[in-house]
Amino acid sequence: MSTTGTGGAETQAPYGSGAAQATSRKRVRVHHLRQMKERGEVWPMLTAYDMYVAKIFDDAGIPVMLVGDSASNNVFGYETSLPVTVEELLPLVRAVTRATSRALIIADLPFGSYQASPEQALAASVRFMKEGRAHAVKLEGGRHYAEHVEALVAAGIPVVGHLGFTPQSEHMLGGYRVQGRGDSGEEILADALALERAGACAVVLEMVPASVAKRVTAEVRMPTIGIGAGPDCDAQVLVWQDMAGLRTGSLPRFVKQYAGLAETLSDATRRFAEDVRAGTFPGPEHCFE
Ligand SMILES: Nc1nc(=O)c2c([nH]1)NC[C@@H]1CN(c3ccc(C(=O)N[C@@H](CCC(=O)O)C(=O)O)cc3)CN21
Ligand SMILES: CC(C)C(=O)C(=O)O
Ligand SMILES: [Mg+2]
Numbered sequence: 671m672s673t674t675g676t677g678g679a680e681t682q683a684p685y686g687s688g689a690a691q692a693t694s695r696k697r698v699r700v701h702h703l704r705q706m707k708e709r710g711e712v713w714p715m716l717t718a719y720d721m722y723v724a725k726i727f728d729d730a731g732i733p734v735m736l737v738g739d740s741a742s743n744n745v746f747g748y749e750t751s752l753p754v755t756v757e758e759l760l761p762l763v764r765a766v767t768r769a770t771s772r773a774l775i776i777a778d779l780p781f782g783s784y785q786a787s788p789e790q791a792l793a794a795s796v797r798f799m800k801e802g803r804a805h806a807v808k809l810e811g812g813r814h815y816a817e818h819v820e821a822l823v824a825a826g827i828p829v830v831g832h833l834g835f836t837p838q839s840e841h842m843l844g845g846y847r848v849q850g851r852g853d854s855g856e857e858i859l860a861d862a863l864a865l866e867r868a869g870a871c872a873v874v875l876e877m878v879p880a881s882v883a884k885r886v887t888a889e890v891r892m893p894t895i896g897i898g899a900g901p902d903c904d905a906q907v908l909v910w911q912d913m914a915g916l917r918t919g920s921l922p923r924f925v926k927q928y929a930g931l932a933e934t935l936s937d938a939t940r941r942f943a944e945d946v947r948a949g950t951f952p953g954p955e956h957c958f959e
Contacts, residue, residue, distance in 0.1 A: 698733045698774040700806055700828040700871045707893045707904045715895060715907040719745050719762045721769040723910060728770040735770065736808065736907065737763045739778040739838070744911050751837040752781045756794055763802030776830055777804035781838040784809050788821035795827050806871065810836035812861025816868040823869035831865035833858050834899065835877035846922070848877045848898075855882040862886045862894075874907065875899040877924070898924030 706713055717738040718724040727735060738744075741762055742754035756779075763777045777798035784791035791809065798804045806828035809815060819829045834849045843849065850858040859882070862873055872893045875883045880900025887894040887902050896903030908925060911917040916931040945951035 695772065697772055697805075700774065703734070703774075703872050703893045704891065707891070712903075713905045715905050716910045716913060717741075717744070717907070718766045718910060721765045724766040724769040724773075727910070728773050732773055734774045734776065734905070735766060736776045736778060737766050737802075737804070738909065739780040740909050742780070744909060744917065750840060752840075754780045756780060756783050756797060760797060760802050763798055763804050767803040767805075774805050775803075776806045776808050777802050779807055779809045784815075784818060785811075788818045791815075791818040792821050792825055792827075795822050795829075796825070799827055806830055808832055808874065810838050812858075813864035816864050819865060819868035819870050828871045829869065830895070831862070831870045831873040832876065833861050833865075833873060833878070834875050837876075846877075848879065850878040850882045855879065855885070858882055859886050859889060862890050866890050866892050872905075875903060877922075898922065 713733050715734040715736060716727055716732055717740060718727055718735040719737060719741050724735060737759060739751050739754050739759065741759060742748045742751045745762065746754060746758060748754060759777065759780055763775065767775045777795075779791065779794055779798070783794035795807045798807055807822065808830040809818065810832040811818075812831070812833055815831075819831070822829045835843065835847065837846075840846065855878070858875070858878055862875075865873055870892055872895055873886075873890070874895045874897065875886060876896075877898040878886075880902065883894060883896055883899035884902035887904060893904035895905040895907050897907050909917075911931075912921055912925040913927065914929045914931045915927040915933070916935070918932045921927070942951065
């Protein structure tokens with residue numbers, strides 16, 4: 671059932687440069703991630719937590735979205751990543767998968783839902799795949815989670831790893847700090863290789879020196895997804911509210927703002943409030959006879 675050109679459905683990634691990107695309607699699958707790496711195609715990724723936003727990203731050609739445990743901060747208003755639960759994240763995952771038709775949707779396993787054992791990781795991941803309709807899960811950690819990754823992969827669940835600054839371990843890491851400087855860069859590479867051997871399909875590298883990310887990217891076959899990890903990763907991810915300027919105040923150095931949604935929404939809100947107070951909304955065109 672070949673669809674396009676020379677590649678056919680098995681080898682032609684649904685996204686990519688040129689015509690394939692504009693025309694394909696197929697859902698991205700995990701094997702496409704490695705294909706994009708092999709072709710040298712760098713891809714964009716964003717977090718998403720709800721329907722309208724996920725649909726905009728899907729239509730804009732974002733091939734992979736993450737329903738991050740960063741919903742803890744950016745949806746639920748907790749101070750850190752730690753409090754958010756599977757119960758809180760599941761409906762967000764479900765909304766994002768329901769709202770999209772092309773992007774691959776990754777569910778982030780929250781703190782406490784997988785660390786205890788491969789069995790615990792499997793139980794949480796099955797919920798995200800089954801109830802959330804996610805296409806892959808992500809967990810934080812390196813070689814110590816190789817058995818967890820193996821158990822998930824054996825169950826048919828694609829797994830993304832996450833190394834460098836891992837927010838669920840902020841108390842162990844001593845805050846929001848760059849990881850892998852100096853000799854510890856080797857540890858990150860060793861962890862990435864352990865995850866790959868265990869069957870991970872990609873790995874997030876968060877706040878590591880660009881040189882370390884470049885080296886890891888060269889030495890693993892799975893794609894690396896950078897956030898504060900320099901330009902040589904196979905993909906780049908940002909939290910969408912950071913990218914779009916909905917979150918204001920002091921931002922991490924790795925963020926680039928592409929819009930000012932906070933200001934736009936604040937202006938709209940003030941004008942609505944003004945109109946209501948002045949009696950100029952609703953007008954006749956908003957009323958029924
Ligand atoms: N909105 C949002 N964006 C994120 O990138 C994000 C979340 N939330 N929540 C979960 C984690 C936490 N992350 C963070 C949080 C803070 C810094 C930060 O303050 N970075 C500073 C200090 C770095 C340093 O001192 O070395 C920076 O300037 O980058 C970085 C990543 C990344 N994740
Ligand atoms: C920043 C990304 C990689 C993440 O883990 C999250 O949003 O939770
Ligand atoms: Mg996360």
